[in-house]
Amino acid sequence: MDAKRMNHYKYLLLQHKESHEDIVDDMETLSLGENDTPGASELSSYDNHPAEIASELFDVEHQLGLKRLEEHEIKEIDHALEKIKNGTYGTCENCGKEIDPKRLELLPHARYCIDCAREFDVRRTEIKEDRQKYRPSEEHLIQSSDLNDSLRGEQFNDLMEYGSSDTHQDRGGKIVQ
Numbered sequence: 001m002d003a004k005r006m007n008h009y010k011y012l013l014l015q016h017k018e019s020h021e022d023i024v025d026d027m028e029t030l031s032l033g034e035n036d037t038p039g040a041s042e043l044s045s046y047d048n049h050p051a052e053i054a055s056e057l058f059d060v061e062h063q064l065g066l067k068r069l070e071e072h073e074i075k076e077i078d079h080a081l082e083k084i085k086n087g088t089y090g091t092c093e094n095c096g097k098e099i100d101p102k103r104l105e106l107l108p109h110a111r112y113c114i115d116c117a118r119e120f121d122v123r124r125t126e127i128k129e130d131r132q133k134y135r136p137s138e139e140h141l142i143q144s145s146d147l148n149d150s151l152r153g154e155q156f157n158d159l160m161e162y163g164s165s166d167t168h169q170d171r172g173g174k175i176v177q
């Protein structure tokens with residue numbers, strides 16, 4: 001990979017890292033730690049509407065899940081930045097083949113080529129990105145400036161698997177006590 005492309009991906013990685021760190025900072029500002037169990041006291045409040053309690057518990061689950069996801073992403077980005085430093089960026093950590101530039105554009109911290117990522121099935125978010133990549137309508141629309149949003153969208157889809165119908169905007173605004 002030439003220096004120009006390497007710099008491009010480094011820029012993407014740093015951008016992504018910053019946005020992930022912002023999100024984690026926001027969460028920490030809201031004092032939503034791993035050990036907190038906000039909402040647990042609500043369990044004894046049988047007067048509350050059950051659906052309401054369930055909804056609040058889901059909120060907590062989502063917040064914690066999101067924070068773990070964000071922290072994981074930051075680690076992966078740091079790992080990719082290390083690879084840029086030692087010159088191994090852009091090659092698959094399993095088979096050593098070059099990772100498709102389109103894949104790196106969507107997922108600059110990808111460790112594996114598409115084939116290996118599929119084979120391993122260990123990196124759920126990478127697999128998701130693979131799927132996204134094969135959506136033709138999106139493939140042509142993605143620009144560098146849109147990357148953060150498109151990746152956040154992917155993370156949000158992860159959260160949806162926890163079972164909530166929360167909107168993106170709920171993420172930082174609502175504290176459950």
Ligand SMILES: [Zn+2]
Pocket residue numbers: 092093094095096097112113114115116117
């Ligand atoms: Zn590979």
